Amino acid sequence: MAIAGVLAQAKREGIAVTKRRAELARIRLRAGMWPVIQTAAAAALAWSAASVLLGHERPFVAAIAAVISVGAVAGQTLRRAAEWILGVAVGLAVADLIMLAIGTGPVQTGVMVGLAMTAALVIRSGIMFVTEAGVSAILVAGLDPTTHGVSPDRFLEGLLGGGVALAVAATFPSNPSLRVQKAARPALEDLAGALRESAVALIAGDRRLAGEALYKARHLDESVARLREELDGGYQIARYSPARRRHLGNLGPYSAVAEGLDLASRNTRVLARAVVSLVHERGDVPERLPEAILELALAVEAFGSGLEQPRRVSGDVRCFALGAASEATRSLETRSDLETSVLVGQVRSTALDLLQAAGMDPTEATETLRRHAGRTGPCTGSPESRERVA
Structure with missing residues (x-):
């Protein structure tokens, strides 16, 4: 009976593996057939x-x-x-x-x-x-x-x-919106990952984790450059191919996101260096600082929830970015040494970049950030965003 059970289990696992491989093959065919x-x-x-x-x-x-x-x-x-x-x-x-x-x-x-x-x-x-x-x-x-x-x-x-x-x-061009969407996903994931790892390193006071977060932040340019390249190609397709001209409007939000991600990636590198410096100094880290960085990561992830719905995404990004800036500013109430002040400044700068990526012009984003400095209150984004916070 034991042997029969093992054989039956192996058969079931073999069937499951075959089904998974068949599904992967179908996905590859669908993506590569054109x-x-x-x-x-x-x-x-x-x-x-x-x-x-x-x-x-x-x-x-x-x-x-x-x-x-x-x-x-x-x-x-x-x-x-x-x-x-x-x-x-x-x-x-x-x-x-x-x-x-x-x-x-x-x-x-x-x-x-x-x-x-x-x-x-x-x-x-x-x-x-x-x-x-x-x-x-x-x-x-x-x-x-x-x-x-x-x-x-x-x-x-x-x-x-x-x-x-x-x-x-x-x-007979490829779908420019789909190409840009696929390129945007890793750029957003890499940036959110670098921010999350920086927050975790700060919470744990772990130098190794802080170094890994900095390493990841230093390589953000690669995925952002890929996004820009796909965006340029997407615009070329949409402009010169009558069949794809309707995609010109769809690429607009991605263009703003690419510009904002470029700026946010640069500030995240500086932020990660500031985390390394603060972890090396250690001492007591204000609790609000890691929370602020995690809210920046949530703001980045909000872009990935669907750029085809720019109004909803824009509201979520603004909610989390402003929350991050407010949390960081309030942390200065308990500690205002040089290392903390530098990190607070980078959180606010990154939040400003994300606000612009969400559709605000620089003047509006700066004024909105100033008005919300130090405010408290829960984020009231979409249900999906609130679920991520929970």
């Missing part, structure tokens, strides 16, 4: 266009260039998309010339890649441009020099394939 369709369509169209316009019988280079380019140009700014496409074409042209002179092989391939990337650097310093020149050189290095003489054909096919990729990405 780029697959875009890439397949671009390859077919590039081959057809090269056959008709250039008269080539087997324009596989155009199809390959389209496949390489379509994923890269989707959602990018026009400048970066142009860099990518031109990099493919330059690599093809330079490698074509070098191959005719020295043939093919492992050493020749290295020479081709190095010279193609060098030529790209002479023309322009964009990393995408230079990298794609090297990738295209490898593509040419695999060709047989005895059957393919030097000609502008592959260069033209590369430009044509990249152009088709850009056209496909513009005609």
